[in-house]
Amino acid sequence: xxxxxxxxxxxxxxxxxxxxxxxxxxxxxxxxxxxxxxxxxxxxxxxxxxxxxxxxxxxxxxxxxxxxxxxxxxxxxxxxxxxxxxxxxxxxxxxxxxxxxxxxxxxxxxxxxxxxxxxxxxxxxxxxxxxxxxxxxxxxxxxxxxxxxxxxxxxxxxxxxxxxxxxxxxxxxxxxxxxxxxxxxxxxxxxxxxxxxxxxxxxxxxxxxxxxxxxxxxxxxxxxxxxxxxxxxxxxxxxxxxxxxxxxxxxxxxxxxxxxxxxxxxxxxxxxxxxxxxxxxxxx
Ligand SMILES: [Zn+2]
Numbered sequence: 001x002x003x004x005x006x007x008x009x010x011x012x013x014x015x016x017x018x019x020x021x022x023x024x025x026x027x028x029x030x031x032x033x034x035x036x037x038x039x040x041x042x043x044x045x046x047x048x049x050x051x052x053x054x055x056x057x058x059x060x061x062x063x064x065x066x067x068x069x070x071x072x073x074x075x076x077x078x079x080x081x082x083x084x085x086x087x088x089x090x091x092x093x094x095x096x097x098x099x100x101x102x103x104x105x106x107x108x109x110x111x112x113x114x115x116x117x118x119x120x121x122x123x124x125x126x127x128x129x130x131x132x133x134x135x136x137x138x139x140x141x142x143x144x145x146x147x148x149x150x151x152x153x154x155x156x157x158x159x160x161x162x163x164x165x166x167x168x169x170x171x172x173x174x175x176x177x178x179x180x181x182x183x184x185x186x187x188x189x190x191x192x193x194x195x196x197x198x199x200x201x202x203x204x205x206x207x208x209x210x211x212x213x214x215x216x217x218x219x220x221x222x223x224x225x226x227x228x229x230x231x232x233x234x235x236x237x238x239x240x241x242x243x244x245x246x247x248x249x250x251x252x253x254x255x256x257x258x259x260x261x262x263x264x265x266x267x268x269x270x271x272x273x274x275x276x277x278x279x280x281x282x283x284x
Contacts, residue, residue, distance in 0.1 A: 034060035099149035109263030138261035166197035199230040
């Protein structure tokens with residue numbers, strides 16, 4: 001037994017003769033000393049039972065720091081890998097990959113949406129446990145989808161699973177691919193946050209309305225939050241008389257905090273700006 005221990009320690013010790021690094025030197029006992037921090041990189045270990053001595057490698061402060069940095073880098077790499085995986089499964093349109101709060105073009109019309117979105121991310125744990133969602137409503141082209149995508153990217157960067165899709169895509173998926181609706185909805189509901197773009201564009205068939213209700217209802221039942229965007233006005237959302245729509249909107253407003261995003265379309269604003277700039281050049 002004692003021999004086995006001796007052999008083991010010797011073998012470990014032999015493996016742990018560190019490479020000399022620039023500046024390292026040996027002390028009077030022949031042990032390597034770190035040239036940088038001045039700490040021994042080897043020590044003498046007295047073996048039990050026989051009293052024999054062996055030399056083993058021990059880490060100096062620099063080596064400990066190197067190991068800490070390597071572990072940190074490894075952790076970072078794993079984190080990036082998980083984030084990439086989450087992004088790959090988020091279904092988000094690639095054109096929103098760069099939607100970030102730091103790139104947000106704030107103006108008087110969208111500053112409230114911007115603030116709400118940032119606070120939503122900052123308080124996501126609470127929002128999640130309260131099953132609290134958002135609904136961004138307002139005219140076309142005011143940046144509602146972009147704002148929702150900023151939330152998605154900020155949460156994905158914090159390793160939170162997010163799925164971002166649209167009602168049109170969901171309906172197409174259920175209608176055209178023959179996928180089992182229950183299984184499909186379960187997949188969407190697995191994400192901690194579900195973002196669905198463009199509620200209300202498909203004001204048509206009973207079939208579409210039924211499916212839309214199922215999506216909203218199953219999400220609410222899963223006790224996880226969702227964020228919607230819609231071009232519908234507040235009056236359209238709250239004063240609907242048609243029961244087929246009303247039950248959808250009521251279900252949404254039970255769990256989604258409304259955020260009005262007013263203003264003219266960014267596209268229209270940009271076109272007006274361009275016209276102005278061109279006029280200045282051409283007409284002096
Ligand atoms: Zn050192």
